[in-house]
Amino acid sequence: MTSSQTLAPHRPLGVAAIGYAFMGKAHSHAWRTVANHFDVPAFEQKVLVGRDADAVAAAASKYGWSESATDWREVIAREDIDIVDICAPGWLHAEIAIAALAAGKHVLVEKPLANTVEEGKAMVAAAQKARVKGVRSMVGFTYRRIPALAFARQLIADGKLGTIRQARASYLQDWLADENAPMAWRLRKETAGSGALGDIASHAIDQVQYLLNDTVSEVSGRLHTFVTERAGPHGPEPVTVDDAAWATLSLSRGAVASVDVSRVALGQKNALRMEIYGTAGSLTFNLESPNELYFLDGTDPVELQGFRRILVTEPEHPYISGWWPQGHVIGWEHSFTHQVRDFLLDIANGTDPSPSFEEGLSVQNVLAAIEASSAASCATIPVVELAETADSSRSFS
Ligand SMILES: NC(=O)c1ccc[n+]([C@@H]2O[C@H](COP(=O)([O-])OP(=O)(O)OC[C@H]3O[C@@H](n4cnc5c(N)ncnc54)[C@H](O)[C@@H]3O)[C@@H](O)[C@H]2O)c1
Numbered sequence: 063m064t065s066s067q068t069l070a071p072h073r074p075l076g077v078a079a080i081g082y083a084f085m086g087k088a089h090s091h092a093w094r095t096v097a098n099h100f101d102v103p104a105f106e107q108k109v110l111v112g113r114d115a116d117a118v119a120a121a122a123s124k125y126g127w128s129e130s131a132t133d134w135r136e137v138i139a140r141e142d143i144d145i146v147d148i149c150a151p152g153w154l155h156a157e158i159a160i161a162a163l164a165a166g167k168h169v170l171v172e173k174p175l176a177n178t179v180e181e182g183k184a185m186v187a188a189a190q191k192a193r194v195k196g197v198r199s200m201v202g203f204t205y206r207r208i209p210a211l212a213f214a215r216q217l218i219a220d221g222k223l224g225t226i227r228q229a230r231a232s233y234l235q236d237w238l239a240d241e242n243a244p245m246a247w248r249l250r251k252e253t254a255g256s257g258a259l260g261d262i263a264s265h266a267i268d269q270v271q272y273l274l275n276d277t278v279s280e281v282s283g284r285l286h287t288f289v290t291e292r293a294g295p296h297g298p299e300p301v302t303v304d305d306a307a308w309a310t311l312s313l314s315r316g317a318v319a320s321v322d323v324s325r326v327a328l329g330q331k332n333a334l335r336m337e338i339y340g341t342a343g344s345l346t347f348n349l350e351s352p353n354e355l356y357f358l359d360g361t362d363p364v365e366l367q368g369f370r371r372i373l374v375t376e377p378e379h380p381y382i383s384g385w386w387p388q389g390h391v392i393g394w395e396h397s398f399t400h401q402v403r404d405f406l407l408d409i410a411n412g413t414d415p416s417p418s419f420e421e422g423l424s425v426q427n428v429l430a431a432i433e434a435s436s437a438a439s440c441a442t443i444p445v446v447e448l449a450e451t452a453d454s455s456r457s458f459s
Contacts, residue, residue: 074104075409076142080111080134080158081149082121085172085202089149090125092398099384100403103410105145109137138162145409147402148172152260153253156181159419163192163199168409170402172202174264174429175422177255179446182419182426189419200405200415201422203268205334207400209392210355212380213372214338214345215273217357224342224360226274229319231266231337233258234330238289238305245294249301257303259285259429262334263323267311267428268417269336270321276313277424280444283309283432288326309432344369353391 079089093107110127111134112118122130131137138146138161146162148155148171156176162169169189176182189199205211218226235258237243247253248261271277285304292301306324313319324330334349344358346369356369375391377383381400385392408415431443 071144074106075144075406076108076140077105077145077147078109078111078131078134078137078140078143079107079127079147079149080137080154081151081172082110082112082118082125083149085149086110086112086121087125088395088398089147089170089402090121090127091395092402093147094126096399096402096406099399102403102406105406108143109140111137134158135161138165138167143167145170145405151247151253152177152255153247156185159185159199160188163188163197166192166195166197168198168405170200170202170405171422173204173268173422173425174255174260175201175419175426177253177260179423179426179430182423186419186423193414196412198405198409198415199419200401200408201417201419202401203265203272203417203422203425204397204401205265205269205349206272206417207381207397207404208349208352208394209380209382209400210347210352210372210374211269211273211336213374214336214347214355215275216380217343217345218273218338218340219275222343222357222359223338223340223345226276226315226317226338226340228339229270229274229317229337230335231270231319231321232333232335233262233266233323234327234333235262235325236328236330238325239328241289241292243289243292245292245299245301249292249303250299251302254303256429256433257285257287257301257305257307258323258325259304259307259432261325263307263309263321263432264425264429265334266321266323266336268421268425269334270311270313270319271421271424272417273336273338274313274315274317274319276315276317278311278319278428278431278445279314280312280442281309281428281431281435282440282442283307283435284440285433285436307432307436309435311428349394352394 107127110122118130146167305326309321311319336347338345346356355372358369431445435443
């Protein structure tokens, strides 16, 4: 390994992205726009990797990548690649991330960290070994980079809600409500790890831990599959993951959270909702109005109390100074731009990104405990404590 692979080199950082479908497109958009809006170290969108040579070449040209390739192993071995951005499905996360970190490449990997706790532990071990050499790693829990949610975390940390008693997190979608929707990698345990649980409860659980700056200590959970068989390429196939999941979470400092997620909630498209209730105030957020945060100040005279709508578009709000004048709203895709902005700055500054692989593993441990609880008739299951969890505090200006 050369020093140019472990530290920011004296040339633009070379970026490779693996996967060019949903997340590949969202991440490409972020790489394309970040330098227009934020001061970041110089980088080049070098290679986009996929399996179908023609399709990935077309995507590379459309999304601003200089080249395309079909073998991720060859790409991570290249001297001119410094950053590997993994936008591939969960079953590939561990293999690619561990190989890329061993090759001295900084790694951004999509959520959830892995398909299993065992894979997640191996990824944490690889990240810790690489970190000693200055190689950075990060998990793509992008909702941390929605300005309203980053601001909510600041308000909670500043004590504006007093002591947090209760959180409610729900994430509802309906793309599997149609029982004729076909089989896909997301519906097979061996490729997805779990269903709505790993796919969207992972976001909700990360948000609970992030907003409260706390960790889940025990859970009670339930998984359910409503459509147990779907049309596969070779005929009907059993669905081996959950369509929906429910859990109550105990947090280390005494708060209790509820999480409910579904991919069959007819009419709900991508509804992530967070509600936080403390002794002195409350916050609510709905991803369908991503620029808005609702805050109730419980110290106001009771006859004046009510949820105030904060339009999180002031330059004082997290990330907003990079965008437009007040009130010129931003959207879902901007959180990906903020994510690569923070990742690039951490690489340049020699600081560890958050969410770290340890934080990704802590979510993975909660997911595993919910699965174990569901299998044990909703029994209360302790969450394995991580010996070392990185501090998730960040700066945004
Ligand atoms: N942060 C978010 O909000 C968010 C949203 C959706 C998905 N995700 C996560 O992103 C990841 C990818 O999900 P997606 O929705 O983009 O999936 P997708 O099915 O849309 O795309 C997967 C991509 O991986 C590529 N791929 C598969 N095997 C490959 C291989 N061997 N070599 C190279 N490329 C390969 C496919 O060609 C495809 O381009 C998952 O971990 C998912 O959980 C995150």
